[in-house]
Amino acid sequence: MNTHGELATYNFAYLDEQTKRMIRRAILKAIAIPGYQVPFASREMPMPYGWGTGGVQVTAAVIGPDDTLKVIDQGADDTTNAVSIRAFFQKVTNVAVTTSTRQATIIQTRHRIPEEQLGENQILVYQVPIPEPLRFLEPRETETRKMHALEEYGLMHVKLYEDIARNGHIATTYAYPVKVEGRYVMDPSPTPKFDNPKMHMSQALQLFGAGREKRIYAIPPYTEVVSLDFEDHPFEVQTFKDPCALCAATGVYLDEVILDDKGSRMFVCSDTDHCENRRNEGHHGHLSGQALEAQQ
Amino acid sequence: MLQAENTSVYLGGFVQPVFDAQTVFRQVMNAMARPGTITRFDALTTPPAPLISVTGSIAAALFDHDTSVWLEPAQASQPALTGWLTFNTSTKIVAQGFDADFAIVTDAGALPSLESFAQGTQEFPDRSTTIILQVESLDQGPRLVLEGPGIKEKAFISPSGLPDQFCEQCSANRQRFPRGVDLLLVSTQGLIGLPRTVKISRG
Ligand SMILES: [Zn+2]
Numbered sequence: 001m002n003t004h005g006e007l008a009t010y011n012f013a014y015l016d017e018q019t020k021r022m023i024r025r026a027i028l029k030a031i032a033i034p035g036y037q038v039p040f041a042s043r044e045m046p047m048p049y050g051w052g053t054g055g056v057q058v059t060a061a062v063i064g065p066d067d068t069l070k071v072i073d074q075g076a077d078d079t080t081n082a083v084s085i086r087a088f089f090q091k092v093t094n095v096a097v098t099t100s101t102r103q104a105t106i107i108q109t110r111h112r113i114p115e116e117q118l119g120e121n122q123i124l125v126y127q128v129p130i131p132e133p134l135r136f137l138e139p140r141e142t143e144t145r146k147m148h149a150l151e152e153y154g155l156m157h158v159k160l161y162e163d164i165a166r167n168g169h170i171a172t173t174y175a176y177p178v179k180v181e182g183r184y185v186m187d188p189s190p191t192p193k194f195d196n197p198k199m200h201m202s203q204a205l206q207l208f209g210a211g212r213e214k215r216i217y218a219i220p221p222y223t224e225v226v227s228l229d230f231e232d233h234p235f236e237v238q239t240f241k242d243p244c245a246l247c248a249a250t251g252v253y254l255d256e257v258i259l260d261d262k263g264s265r266m267f268v269c270s271d272t273d274h275c276e277n278r279r280n281e282g283h284h285g286h287l288s289g290q291a292l293e294a295q296q
Numbered sequence: 297m298l299q300a301e302n303t304s305v306y307l308g309g310f311v312q313p314v315f316d317a318q319t320v321f322r323q324v325m326n327a328m329a330r331p332g333t334i335t336r337f338d339a340l341t342t343p344p345a346p347l348i349s350v351t352g353s354i355a356a357a358l359f360d361h362d363t364s365v366w367l368e369p370a371q372a373s374q375p376a377l378t379g380w381l382t383f384n385t386s387t388k389i390v391a392q393g394f395d396a397d398f399a400i401v402t403d404a405g406a407l408p409s410l411e412s413f414a415q416g417t418q419e420f421p422d423r424s425t426t427i428i429l430q431v432e433s434l435d436q437g438p439r440l441v442l443e444g445p446g447i448k449e450k451a452f453i454s455p456s457g458l459p460d461q462f463c464e465q466c467s468a469n470r471q472r473f474p475r476g477v478d479l480l481l482v483s484t485q486g487l488i489g490l491p492r493t494v495k496i497s498r499g
Contacts, residue, residue: 012314021360024321025397028358029422031328032478032491034445038422062325064318120330149418181445181493183474201448205329220329220446220491 013060014092019043023061023216027207030218035180036148037131042214047088051081052110052127054209058216059089059108059125062207068096070104075112075253075270082110101273113195115252115274118204120221126189128210131217133177133187153185156228164233173238179226180219188225194237194253199225244269245287247278305379308342310356316340320357327480327489332442332451334434336486341384344376346402350482351428352380359385359398366396366413366425368403399427404457410465413477421474424492432457434485441499446491452499453488455481466496 011017019041026040045053063069069089073082077099085108086097098104101114110127118124134144137155147153156177163170170176176193180186188196189208199206199219206219219225229235243250245266252274254267266287269275279288310316320340327335343352359365365387371377378389390396393413401407407429416424431437437456440463443449459465469476469492476492490496 012318017314017317018360018362020317020321021358022362024325025358025363026422027325028328028426028478029424031325031446032493033421033474034493036421036474039420062322064322065315145419205325218329220493222448223445 012065012093013063013089014045015043015057015060019057020061023057026216027058027061027218030207030216031205031220033184034219034223035178035184035186035217037210037215037217040214040216042211045211047084049212050129052085052108052209053211054213054215055108055110055125055127055211056085056088056209057211058207058209059106060092062123062125063089063093063095063106065093065095067093067105068098068103069093070098070101070107070273071109072107072112072114072271072273073110074255075114076272078272099273101271109191111190111192112253112270113191113198115249115269115271116277117198118202120203122204124202124204124206126191126206126208128187128189128208128215129212130175131187131189131208131210131213131215133175133185148184151183153179156185157230160228161230164230170229170233170235176235177228179228181224182226185228186217186219186225192238192253193227193235196225196227196235197237201225240267242267243285244275244278245285247275247283247288248285249275249278249283304344305376305383308344308352308380309384310340310353313356316353317357320353323487324354324357324480324489327487328446328478328491329489330446331444331489331491331494332447332453334453334486334488343384344374344380346371346430347377347380347400348430348482348484350484350487351400351402351430352384354428354480354482354487355381355385355387355398355400359387361386361388363397364388364390364395366390366393366399368401368406371400371402393425396425399425401427401429404429404431405459407459407462407465410469410477415472415475415477418475421476424475424477426478426480428480428482431455431481431483434481434483434488439499441497442490443495444491444493447494453481455483455488463496463498466490466494470495 026038071082071086073079101116108125227235255270339349341352413425442451479490481488
């Protein structure tokens with residue numbers, strides 16, 4: 001009967017059906033109330049919390065045999081975290097996996113949104129460590145919940161303005177708070193603020209899971225997502241002086257890579273799939289030859 | 297006759313519970329995330345009348361012993377129907393709409409006031425009723441214009457069999473945001489999701 005001997009010890013996608021139903025109901029409410037954090041009864045997963053168990057549980061509740069899964073960490077498919085999560089889902093679902101953004105139906109991510117524009121047939125699942133954008137202002141959950149209920153976001157603006165007073169600009173570069181559909185202030189998870197504009201009017205459904213904090217939230221497709229800012233200090237994304245050293249891409253998020261012990265370094269696309277596609281299409285950065293040698 | 301009725305309670309659930317539930321959930325999620333699109337459904341369940349297969353499948357995918365369901369009094373008094381729901385899903389059936397996680401409405405024309413269902417609280421707006429509303433069709437009625445999250449500019453739907461004050465009810469529901477109910481319009485054709493965020497007007 002069971003042709004997948006290894007799967008016999010697990011339910012499909014690891015979670016039991018009751019847990020999946022509970023998470024699925026939470027996801028539906030999260031979609032109906034964009035940016036609002038729905039509490040859910042997070043389960044222990046066979047991996048540490050730091051590994052994105054919230055995202056893993058959301059993906060497990062959503063995924064089916066026809067899906068193609070991509071997992072990224074800091075934009076890369078080949079980091080330990082991404083490799084482990086991908087291997088986990090291969091074992092417990094047997095679904096197709098890919099590193100190609102274009103081919104994926106579900107993309108689970110930590111710290112980045114792919115450079116390539118996502119489509120209507122795609123779901124982006126974020127692993128979230130701290131879902132509460134107001135937590136650093138107010139440690140008590142009962143209080144932050146009240147602040148969301150009453151739309152009391154003044155303190156958040158004060159904090160951002162203090163940044164400006166101190167630094168001449170808003171210093172927050174990661175987990176930069178956004179307002180969803182003019183109502184809820186939301187933490188976009190620790191993605192660089194560079195990625196914030198990609199959340200706005202995205203064609204793809206965006207789901208967020210925080211395992212330790214037991215919260216699920218969502219941004220439906222075609223939903224307004226605005227980064228908080230001030231008239232005299234408008235929101236701005238990071239810009240990079242030079243293009244990607246490998247594929248010459250501009251207007252993408254770059255990571256610094258140390259090349260040798262003499263301190264030589266280069267800036268390359270953090271989205272490895274995007275960089276690879278561009279090089280396959282014939283784009284070459286000023287260090288593309290050298291970098292290949294260094295890899296050998 | 298009596299025998300057939302008794303056994304039918306145990307029949308007509310998902311054939312492949314794990315995969316069928318996942319399929320149905322994805323269809324419901326898609327419908328909720330993209331109001332205005334008709335999501336097609338395969339007939340994966342055969343619940344007793346007047347429930348249609350889409351309703352039965354949503355129930356089988358999302359109800360369990362942690363959920364409570366409100367039924368119209370005429371349906372709540374039908375042992376074949378309540379028996380099918382409780383056997384196939386283990387859900388609790390409740391007498392008051394404001395206690396319900398889900399509601400099944402088979403006579404759309406007699407849809408109770410949306411305000412009579414659970415609205416959630418300002419702090420926990422998710423604690424509200426999702427109403428499964430069976431309508432005659434999803435595309436044979438007067439045209440309605442939808443706007444809001446999940447919709448690129450505007451979407452148009454034409455469900456038939458809705459009560460006269462439906463747009464006004466939905467508009468009042470939207471005014472209560474983040475509180476409010478969410479609706480799933482279902483017919484044998486499939487499903488249209490109407491989350492509380494949707495703005496509906498005649499057009
Ligand atoms: Zn590159």
